[in-house]
Amino acid sequence: MIAGEDLHCQQASGREQYRVTHTHRTVTDSCCSLHSNRTGRFVRTKAAFYISTAKMRGYSEQPISVASQTQERHVWDSVKKAAFILGSGLFVFAAFRNTVTWYLQLFWGASGDFWQSQWVKAHGFFQGNEWVLFFLGTMVIPTLSFWIVNGLLLIVDATGKPQLITRYRIQRGRNDPVEPAKLQQAIRTVLFNQFFLSLPMVMVMYPIMKWRGNPCGTELPTFHWVLLELCFLGLLEEIFFYYSHRLFHHPVLYKYIHKKHHEWTAPIGVVSLYCHPVEHVMSNMLPPMVGPIFLRSHVATTMLWFSLALLLSTISHCGYHLPLLPSPEFHDFHHLKFNQCYGVLGVLDRLHQTDIIFRETKAYERHTLLLSLTPLSESIPDSLKRK
C-alpha cells in the first residue's frame, strides 16, 4: 500500500497527526481495503491532495518523502526489469525470425527458379488458359491434397490399426475403430459439400479475382511476399472463422445448422468438412476465400493457402496428436465440451476468454508440438486432471 493511501484512511478516521508521522505502517482496515481496490490514478490523485493538506497543517514531511522515494525506486526497478525482459524477448524473437527466414530464403533461392520454370511450363501446357489453371490451383490440387491425407487417416479410422498411429489417439477408447455406417455417411456429406458448394464457389471466385487483378500471371510472387500473405490470410481466417463459428453456437442456429458438425464429439480428419451446407459456405469456404480476393493473390499463393487450410483443418480434427505435427488438442476439446475453443489459432479465444476451462485442463498442457515418440496422453495423463 502506498503512503498516500495510508494518509487518506488515517485522515478519514480523524487521527491525522499520529498516523501522518507513521506513514510506513501498513493499515489494513476496511477503508484502506476499499481504496486499494480503486484505480491507481484515483488513489494517486487523492494521495497528493492529502499529502499537501498534511504539509499545510505543518505535519512532519520526512516519512512521506522517504516513502515516496522508496516507491519511486520500486517503480524504477520494475520499469528496468520490464525493459530488460521485453528487450531480451524482442532480441531472441528477431534472431529466431531472421534465422528461420534465412533458411527458408536459402531453400527458395535454390528452388525459386525451379518453381518459376514449372509455372511457365504449366502456362505453356494449358496454352495460357487461365480458367483451367485457376480451377486446378484452387479446386483440384487442394481437394487432392485433402483426400490423399484423409485417405490415409481413413484407413486408420476404419481399421483401428496400426497401433503405431492409434497410440497417439487423444480421446482414448473412442473411434476404435469408427462405425462403418457413420463413416460412410460422413464421407457422403463431405463429397456433397465439395461438389455442390465448394466447386460453384470457386467458379464464382474466378471472375472476382480477374476483376481484382491478374491471378494467373506468368511471374510468381517473391518468397517474402508469399510468407507475408500467408500470415495475413491466417489472421483473416481466424477472425472470420471465430465469429461465424460463435454465431453458429447461438441456440437457434446451433439446433438447425451447427449441431450436425458436433455429432462427432470425438472427431476424425474427414469430419473437418462434415457439416450443414450453410455452415460449409459461411465457416469453411468464405473465411479462407476473402483473404486472396482482398490481397489479389496469385493463384499459386491461393493454391498453397487452400491446401494448407484444408490440411490444418484435417489435422485439428484427426483425433491423433502425432509427433512433429501441429497440436489438435484445441479443436478436439471444442468437440468434447462445445462451449470452449471456437477459433483456429486461439488468439480470439484468449481475447474473449472462451478458453478459460480449456486452460485449466490437462489437454491444455498437452497442447504443444510433440517432439518425442512418447504419446502425450501417456506423459501427461488425464488421471491427474485438475478439473
Ligand SMILES: [Zn+2]
Ligand atoms: Zn470441428
Ligand SMILES: [Zn+2]
Ligand atoms: Zn462448434
